[in-house]
Amino acid sequence: MNIHETGYPLMAMAPNVITPATLGLDQDAPLEALMQAGASHLWLHASPIQTLVTQADRRILVEGRGCRVTDAQGHTYLDALSGQWLVNVGHGRAEIAEAMARQAKALAYGNASRAATLPAIQLAAVLAHLTPGDLSTVFFSSGGSEAVESALKIARQYHALRGEPERYKVIARRGSYHGATYGAMSASGSRSGVDSYFGPLLSGTLSVSAPYCYRCDYRKTYPECDVYCVDAIEDLLRYESPNTVAAVIAEPVSAACGIVVPPAEYLPRLREICDRHGVLLILDEVITGFGRTGKMFASEHWDVVPDIMTLAKGLSSGYAPIAATVCRQPIADIFGGANGKAIGHLLTFGGQPVACAAALANLDILQRENLVRNAEQQGAYLLSRLHDLASRHPSVGDVRGLGLLCALELVTDRRTQQPFPVDGPEIHYLLEKLAELGVLTRAEGNLYLAPPLCIERHEIDELTGIVDTALSHFEEAHSYL
Template identity: 40%
Template structure:
């Protein structure tokens, strides 16, 4: 056996970081050691205003008392219970609370450990549903260009962000993609939903006729695409997708991992846009990002299609060791209570106009070619440096961190999605500091 080399307590080599420029980070680490409310604390004691709700997930801010207490108490009472053929009360309670919060058609929740797993679950349920209905010829899945649906094989197959796909071979077969909805030449600097582009949904009709609509199991889209840089659905677009799906018996899945739990000023984007899919995928804000957890919300029609045959038989051969984990369930319950206590699921609607005005005040600053917003989410798109794509936005990210704000970049787009507890002074600080950054970068 080879001898292990001694590792210093602060050695950064072993951790292969996700979605990170590892060499750059480890040459100049940005280490967060504590968090509370709207702020992170760095290893050198600085306060960083959180402009991204962690990673789109800490919707109620950080170190929330009810959530902390719930996790502590649950760990002491019941740390783990088997997820197969056994249960514990809080998983059932959370499922009830979640379906009460969701729009009326959704009566069942299947728990996972992340948004990526929830996407895989929804895709598998869609395929299995059609088989249960005697339509096993429906095997095709349709995603969208620039869509992000996590990092498992199903998710990157229906997803449409090129760097997420190009390294991993052929992925799933039988997958097609709609065009994305980003039309900057017509919709630049739009406040809220763009006016132009509803006809892009008709691409689904073309795909259906190409392959045969009877072969398509499901379409999955983010109602508002987040990780690709905040791409907003044009007015009427989601309604047209729903109509085409209904016409051809295709299931419609909303990936609400980002938009769920108040990000747009309503509990779910399905509420906000008044368009009901057949399944909703959620995660992130479900536990305020504190404990990994995701869920698939399904209608009674989908759930009940599986509830046939002998009662002792497993209806769906799918699940995870940690589905409905006790500590995650406790965190989820406390998170939903926190949202309810403080009215956070609709706060984005209340403060959204102030957020919108502040963001669009950046128009005209150096390098800014577009600004987009909805609810408490926004994007500032920058002109790329010729021959060095992503460099300008990454430079803005580094300088913003130095100045005490946390933003997120994707390509040459700066995306912001602050905790729903943000106040007007903090919006001024976040956007004002970003304005300084934009005037200082090359």
């Protein structure tokens, strides 16, 4: 019997093998054929069927380098959203691909509950040292939704093992987004488009208003308000009875709300409130982690250590699907010891070694090239350029940001702060104009600008120049001028 160099026996090629080439979909296939195949067979997330051929803002991306991506038609764009808030080290990093290939050749998979792999151990140790305080025990999963789902289950089981099974409620902030799995979706504070399809959501998921000073639900003004929005969390805790609440979950900077940066007192007081009532604090750093805000983790801006931190996106910069739920030592200790109870939770791809190898290579780049510092410096410059730009554009009601996580809030009238419809034709017009000028991003009433952390000053000048031009077209088309 003939043997491959890998040690596997040679097999005869099976007849009628289906491959992209046999379907006429190899890399040299006509664009029209690829678009139609995608429309017929690929269901893009959060999109209608056949979106590729029915909506102008969908495209096939084929290459990326640094802060730029290229589509199948040869058009190149500045990626102003880092893919989906995650390509922190930039596109086209060969060293990450090479690290993944080496690991896949050595070992592509190990049983997540019965055996450890070297990359998973290494990555867990690196994260334990990078994360603040005594966050030290890492549970791996595949994406941000799973990381949050894991955090919620850990919190529930933690209280049950301590003899408080009645602690099952979770408090979030309105407008927040923590994921699309059922528990994470239920614990989010975004109800639009959810209740009509998936309600009723999980019981015991509550929400209060976010620290959204531009549109304060309490009709108050900072600092005279004394940050009432955080006291409202304690009011809700007392109303619900603190011994029924398992956790409060919050993004340090809420992307879903429109890059809402909280007042300086907010997170430290939230930490105190949770401690006072024996409630776990979960900080969702899926978007804000790994340098995005100019610190390795956004919570470090306020010197707050959560009980549980959820991580994803920038953990691998999108080169592989991986996420992590990191717990403080006292939380993990409940599951250990001679009488330790196994966590009632497992995921097939948790700690997948190729994904861990990608994350390790990504974190090495992030630290070696000092991209966190670059995010701080370039983010400050970006924010200053956006403030200057806003002074010339009546469609900009507010400018917000921290590091390379920024947004312009768009309004029909600055005086009334009247917003545009989230999915209205005005927003689509602006996005199409930006793409025409060479920028890809996202807008839903807020125009988001969160480029890769490797961006340079001249690219920020290019980006803000295009935004300036696009807003001028937008305002002229919608009778601002």
